[in-house]
Amino acid sequence: MSTSQLPLFADDEGVDPAAVDAAVARLGAALPRCIRLGTSSWSFPGWTGLVYAARNGKPATEQVLARHGLAAYARHPLLRTVSLDRTFYAPLAAAEFAAYAAQVPEGFRFVVKAPAAITDPVVRKPGTGEAARDNPSFLDAGAAAVAFVRPAVEGLGAKAGPLVFQFPPLGRRLLADPPRLAARIAAFVAVLPRGPLYAVEVRDPELVRPDFAAALADAGAAPCLAVHARMPSAAEQAREFGLEDARGRQPVVVRWNLHAGRRYEEAKADYFPFNRIVEEDAPSRAALARLADVAAAADRDVFITINNKAEGSAPLSVTRLAAAICVSD
Numbered sequence: 001m002s003t004s005q006l007p008l009f010a011d012d013e014g015v016d017p018a019a020v021d022a023a024v025a026r027l028g029a030a031l032p033r034c035i036r037l038g039t040s041s042w043s044f045p046g047w048t049g050l051v052y053a054a055r056n057g058k059p060a061t062e063q064v065l066a067r068h069g070l071a072a073y074a075r076h077p078l079l080r081t082v083s084l085d086r087t088f089y090a091p092l093a094a095a096e097f098a099a100y101a102a103q104v105p106e107g108f109r110f111v112v113k114a115p116a117a118i119t120d121p122v123v124r125k126p127g128t129g130e131a132a133r134d135n136p137s138f139l140d141a142g143a144a145a146v147a148f149v150r151p152a153v154e155g156l157g158a159k160a161g162p163l164v165f166q167f168p169p170l171g172r173r174l175l176a177d178p179p180r181l182a183a184r185i186a187a188f189v190a191v192l193p194r195g196p197l198y199a200v201e202v203r204d205p206e207l208v209r210p211d212f213a214a215a216l217a218d219a220g221a222a223p224c225l226a227v228h229a230r231m232p233s234a235a236e237q238a239r240e241f242g243l244e245d246a247r248g249r250q251p252v253v254v255r256w257n258l259h260a261g262r263r264y265e266e267a268k269a270d271y272f273p274f275n276r277i278v279e280e281d282a283p284s285r286a287a288l289a290r291l292a293d294v295a296a297a298a299d300r301d302v303f304i305t306i307n308n309k310a311e312g313s314a315p316l317s318v319t320r321l322a323a324a325i326c327v328s329d
Helices: 022-030 062-068 094-101 141-159 171-175 178-190 210-219 234-240 264-271 282-297 314-328
Strands: 035-040 079-084 109-113 122-124 131-134 160-166 198-201 221-227 252-256 302-306
Touching: 022 314, 035 282, 035 314, 079 302, 094 109, 094 141, 109 141, 109 302, 141 160, 160 221, 160 252, 171 178, 178 198, 178 210, 210 221, 221 234, 234 282, 252 282, 282 302, 282 314, 302 314
Parallel strands: 035 079, 035 302, 079 109, 109 160, 160 198, 198 221, 221 252, 252 302
Antiparallel strands: 122 131
16 A cells, blocks of 8 residues: 655646655654755756656656746755755845745755855866966955855845855865965854854865864854765764764754765766665765764754765655654654
């Protein structure tokens, strides 16, 4: 006998939520409210049956999901956040953020990536990604406030979650003195407008250090764990950043990006269409479940967003992580 339930709502713009399995609904009810799990973006036709229902026997296209899928996504009982990644490539206006906020329920929160124009030390050549020249806007807090922070806060309002400044690999020159670089990043965050939750994600293992986490905390920000092939394990990052301390008060922000040993484009090709777990990452899941439990016990907010390139299908990774968290409870 099927344990699934029929979808309760239909999206007027042509995207319906998928039927929710009773076991998934129970997980949603059991997951502590301070823990918000979600994915990186939402416009994947391969998620038909997991997040979205087919219409007339066909999945919605990527373009339709990008425009109209968010409301259906936010009805899933485990999807309480999403990473807005398009903001990494170009800023959005407050009205565009507000349009997203209008599609989700009150308890939903957005994880928003800052534009690379603020976090990349170089300007890159179009199409190749090669460095062209130094970036004059790198760590420019004034530019970040105008182009990113204020529009995001104005448009999203209470639905704004962590504003994430993701730094690419920063190169030998900047990494020659990691403490100095850490202090420089913390000083940048310290002069941003007060109020939002800021998180800093790095892709250089040299910056996974207790003193960097302490400097960020002093600046009013949290480290964002980058579960990524370039980086130490999730468990090691949590340890180095002091996030497993039961006495800690900082929110936990995690972006589970890429399976260990994989390149992004390789994983994208091998995992497509993102409708099944291809390569399980049990150690990362266990570490994140443990971290979420510690934080939730202290009533700290937890935001974990997962990319399809983590295990093959972000919604299924969310479900397995939720199950690990609820079991350990």
